Amino acid sequence: MIVVQDLTKKFPNGKGIDGVSFTVRQGEVFGFLGPNGAGKSTTIRHMMGFMKPDRGFVTIKGMNAWERHGQVQRFVGYLPGEIAFIEGMTGASFLDFMAEMHGMKSAARRGELIERLQFDVHTPIRKMSKGMKQKVGIVAAFMHAPEVVILDEPTSGLDPLMQKEFIEIVLEEKRKGTTFLMSSHSFPEIERTCDRAAIIKDGVIVTVRDMHELQSMQRKLLEVTFERSEDADAFAASGRTVESRQGNRVRFAVQGNYNAFLTDIAQYPIRNLDVFAQNLEDIFMDYYDRKETR
Numbered sequence: 537m538i539v540v541q542d543l544t545k546k547f548p549n550g551k552g553i554d555g556v557s558f559t560v561r562q563g564e565v566f567g568f569l570g571p572n573g574a575g576k577s578t579t580i581r582h583m584m585g586f587m588k589p590d591r592g593f594v595t596i597k598g599m600n601a602w603e604r605h606g607q608v609q610r611f612v613g614y615l616p617g618e619i620a621f622i623e624g625m626t627g628a629s630f631l632d633f634m635a636e637m638h639g640m641k642s643a644a645r646r647g648e649l650i651e652r653l654q655f656d657v658h659t660p661i662r663k664m665s666k667g668m669k670q671k672v673g674i675v676a677a678f679m680h681a682p683e684v685v686i687l688d689e690p691t692s693g694l695d696p697l698m699q700k701e702f703i704e705i706v707l708e709e710k711r712k713g714t715t716f717l718m719s720s721h722s723f724p725e726i727e728r729t730c731d732r733a734a735i736i737k738d739g740v741i742v743t744v745r746d747m748h749e750l751q752s753m754q755r756k757l758l759e760v761t762f763e764r765s766e767d768a769d770a771f772a773a774s775g776r777t778v779e780s781r782q783g784n785r786v787r788f789a790v791q792g793n794y795n796a797f798l799t800d801i802a803q804y805p806i807r808n809l810d811v812f813a814q815n816l817e818d819i820f821m822d823y824y825d826r827k828e829t830r
């Protein structure tokens with residue numbers, strides 16, 4: 537549905553993106569992750585046809601995003617990182633304006649979204665908080681039921697309850713077959729919604745991963761409190777990866793093959809056992825760090 541091929545843009549200051557390539561399949565939710573300044577917004581702006589690449593291209597439904605941006609923008613819902621609202625508008629007048637641009641006939645979907653995101657659409661935009669503005673932008677991106685939705689940090693400024701509501705909306709649209717690309721700093725949001733995710737750093741794609749694969753790479757930390765400190769010594773010295781130790785309480789890092797670990801541990805009297813999952817954020821952070829040390 538979306539093909540990004542060797543996309544390259546150098547700004548006069550030397551920053552930008554270099555050889556970015558990935559594809560997003562129809563009906564897929566694709567996450568785009570990376571630290572500040574990594575090149576997420578620059579890639580997304582090329583997808584919307586706002587920028588001409590130095591090299592490479594983006595196609596959406598086979599149409600070149602730069603050459604045919606007028607057509608492409610018609611079936612894409614877009615939430616920019618920062619929305620430039622027109623001076624003096626209320627939320628309602630902005631949405632009217634956007635609805636007219638999309639040639640929308642029914643306002644039913646728009647009304648439903650406003651209801652769910654709970655905000656006063658008649659407030660002047662300049663008086664709105666960041667979160668309220670973000671809600672107006674989300675309604676504008678979804679209200680015309682686009683086939684493709686491209687969202688640049690959609691939940692920034694939203695409170696946890698609204699983030700949850702937003703995830704629900706994405707999952708509902710996904711069930712209808714909508715294709716998504718969304719950039720994010722929020723790992724739980726990516727974990728809940730995405731099928732695959734790309735990690736970008738310093739303008740270069742570091743990796744593209746299936747979310748299930750990432751989840752299986754997750755290490756578990758098993759914290760065992762031994763009854764006797766000599767048992768803690770013996771087990772800690774048996775070649776296992778020890779994350780930390782405090783007296784009889786030892787934290788082991790285990791990835792897969794839990795049976796072997798539990799069989800071994802069952803030989804000792806145990807006072808307590810706790811399990812902590814390494815979160816996906818840490819897995820991603822490993823990637824960021826690895827790239828840095830290369």
Ligand SMILES: Nc1ncnc2c1ncn2[C@@H]1O[C@H](COP(=O)(O)OP(=O)(O)OP(=O)(O)O)[C@@H](O)[C@H]1O
Nearest residue numbers: 547549551552570571572573574575576577578579
């Ligand atoms: N129009 C521009 N002119 C010059 N430099 C730019 C321009 N747009 C972006 N950059 C630079 O290119 C790099 C990538 O920026 P980009 O906004 O794409 O990052 P990002 O991943 O979206 O970051 P954030 O998470 O902070 O939004 C940054 O170093 C940024 O300063």
